[in-house]
Amino acid sequence: TEIGIPEDVLRFRQHLKGEMAHYALDCWDVEVLTDKYGWVEIIGIADRGDYDLSSHSKFSNDELNVFVEYDEPKKVQKTVVKPNLSKFGPIFKGDSPKVKQAIEESDVDEIKEALEKDGKFTVELDKVYEVTEDLLIFEEVEEDITGEKIVPHVIEPSFGIDRITYSVLLHSFTETDEKDYFKFDKSVAPVQLGIFPLVNKEGPREIAQELTETLRMAGFTVEYDATGTIGKRYARADEIGVPLAVTVDFDTLEDNQVTVRDRDTEAQERIPIADLKDYLEKYYK
Structure with missing residues (x-):
């Protein structure tokens, strides 16, 4: 749920006796509902009991309790x-x-x-x-x-990243009357920030490029885009799930502030450039 898979498409399913491995006392899967494949396992959690350490003890003649x-x-x-x-x-x-x-x-x-x-x-x-x-x-x-002497039991969580990534893509994809886009949770968005000069002209362009380098050096994943209209740049950023966009305009040359736009609400606010790094660190905390 923290990476953007809704709770209502997740479930825990207990294995039937005939499904479990010979060493398992119990086994549960975390499954996610998909539109193409139905319920798909993304995590398996097995209670292996004391099988592992008892087996080692049996053949090594060492006590593992x-x-x-x-x-x-x-x-x-x-x-x-x-x-x-x-x-x-x-x-x-x-x-x-x-x-x-x-x-x-x-x-x-x-x-x-x-x-x-x-x-x-x-x-x-x-x-x-x-x-x-x-x-x-x-x-x-x-x-x-x-x-008392106890042989510890082993709990084995097992999962790969491919099905989880597929599930994040599937359940983050959002269709509205206005746009289709990936509504990635900010913790997993592959691009954290888009930086755009309002127009690709001297002044806003240089500030936007400088901001891009500064924020990349600070550890943010930043996409710089100066092609096409600002509306098209917002749309491209939304499509790939960029949570925030920063626009440098001609007012920036006067007040040293930029416009920060939210992907989901499309709300905008002016932020001083001097405060932008702290603003982003709090947002992505």
Whole structure:
């Protein structure tokens, strides 16, 4: 909307489940209504969840999480698993310590699921160890938790400039009884200022040319035009969406003021040349 696409031709559309990529938890498009192509996507925004960092962690064996500390510790009930040492030692003998460590570092829910499904939980180290339910003890314990490790989620905005530019051109084009022109927002108008001598004669011409160079050096995009009538020059500037036109006339030689004309309203006002740069900077701020 800030670059001139009206709000009533914009919408957010949520992807259907069958449209989303396998890694996406959710995905929305910003779409713009066009007269030729209907609703067209100009921006895609995907919630990739923790897919990216979890995938990197899986294959690099590096932890890519952050620890989020709570304002106050929380007491939580949790299930822990530990070996039944009276049976564990005799079965695994010298390998008991490393199997025990692997068990304690494993997810409790995964262990329970494996026991329910297969009657055993498999530990893969330098060799494969099978742990049955009678070798384990599950206990409910209460712990003080000061925070939690979280794998950050990734939000991916994606867009190109071509469709957005097309949309700006389409929805900035304005047809009235008096003229057809691009009503570009001043933030994206490719030419910011037209400078015209009222007539292409000595005096106004030199001042207009000097103003053109001065304002270009100040960073403004300026188009100088001295051909044809002033009305035709205004029309040409309007057609390409120039927001303001500055005209130097013979009165300028006397009062050092120029006429500034607004593209949309065609209203005109006299501005001292000394104040023109500040006037334009405020206008384009």
